Amino acid sequence: MSAFDNGRPAEAGRRREPQRPAAAPINAMTVDVEDYFQVQAFADHIARAGWDAIPRRVEHNVDRLLQMLDDGRASATFFSLGWIAERHPAMMRRIAAAGHEVASHGYDHTRVHELTPGRFRDDIRRTKAILEEATARPVLGYRAPTFSIGARTPWAYEILAEEGYRYSSSIYPIRHDLYGATGAPRAPFPVACGALWEIPLTTRRWLGQNFPCAGGGYFRLLPYWLSRRNLRHLNASDASPCIFYMHPWEIDAEQPPVRGIGAKTRFRHYTNLKAMPARLQWLLRDFRWGRMDRVFAGLGMAGPDPAVVAA
Secondary structure (H helix, E strand, O other), rough: OOOOOOEEOOOOOOOOOOOOOOOEEEEEEEEEEHHHHHHHHOOOOOOHHHHHOOOHHHHHHHHHHHHHHHHOOOEEEEEOHHHHHHHOOHHHHHHHHOOOEEOOOOOOOOOOOOOHHHHHHHHHHHHHHHHHHHOOOOOOOOOOOOOOOOOOOOOOHHHHOOOOOOEEOOOOOOOOOOOOOOOOOOOOOEHHHHOOEEEOEEEEEEEOOOEOOOOOOHHHHHHHHHHHHHHHHHHHHHHOEEEEEEEEHHOOOOOOOOOOOOHHHHHHOOOEEEEEEEHHHHHHHOOOEEEEHHOOOOOOOOOOOOOOOOO
């Protein structure tokens, strides 16, 4: 019997045996470490100046994720906001001590195209210092808030390389109302004269368009079997490993509701939060998962910069 009925998780007590192919590749599991009130969709409803007055739920949710990853024998990359790491340094140390990579998600989730080059440099330098002080380990990776690197920010990659970053995972080559660079390459590509690699989020090419296969809200909104089918197809047909991403708040069905948001935002944020932990457990059993710096360790550092074309 299928573990899903019409895309919904089966009974909570049912266990599924691992479904990994015999020679399954290792994909990259990533977590964008931000709290529920820090998402871009709530930016017009919750001011950054008021964040400290809101009870934080991120540490409890991250600890739950660490246990799930340990149970699934998986490692991951945690792209953390500097704002979070500043207030939860012990949590960052637990992430690193458990064998996961800690990387940067910027300081306070300000989109790159909303910053000047100087402010962007300050942001990524500050965040890198906070994370490295907390973990006593080098920070090599960066993910732009809301995948906001693109044609409007041609200077961002050079600054990342100059500040000591070695890779970025900031491009999602899909069409979306909040982000997306549909003309960007789907496979990893060198930038900043080869000093840095951009590793785009995973998509599947079908009917002349890119379809999202990297998790996030799509993983909650679409039936699990579709995500599994797409990832298996890409593992079998593409040379590059897949990337999956999620947020700690996505396993937290008890988070306080945000008032005044529109119907589309409410649907995207809250749908299937209760189902997410079970789906994530099945994902960890069905595929092999590692951290970004190790999954993509074989990337070279030479070659021309391809054009990054925003939608």
